[in-house]
Amino acid sequence: MSVPRRRAVRRSGNLAAAGELVRERRLQLGLTQADLADLSGVGLSSVRALEAGKESVGLSLALDVLAALGLGLGLGPRPALLRAPDVLLLGQARDPR
Template identity: 60%
Template structure:
């Protein structure tokens, strides 16, 4: 009988971040402008503190539902526009690119 090795889960280092670093920084800046702590934002959004920290760190492990709750608590909404339009928006907008996007 051959020995079968169980596949190991992929471990992400604590310093590895997803493609959402700019988005996370945008959320953290908005939170600070509103005078909120991460704990207060988590409470307002009815999500866990770790979810707020994960979003602000730009890691891609939260669900869309959690992200939408946090956006709502910050008085923001998610807007999907064609890429050409997203690059020309001004003000307090942030462009978020997916995993397969090229710069």
């Protein structure tokens, strides 16, 4: 009898890069995932999901975690953001069709 196996999920692209940035900042500050969850007022599973780049993480939750890390989220015209230093640009280019 075969046992069902959980499908491996590969995270790539913008959300994975954002999650890695969150993880790196957390480690720079000497925080565990549990510490960050406490500081930001979210659950540990939410911090893990954010660092994993999962699409299910809500914006409000992500903003709470970013604030606890001293990071922010900005909006602006794409060309200006592409020229800005130290900016991770999220979002996919739209298909012009």
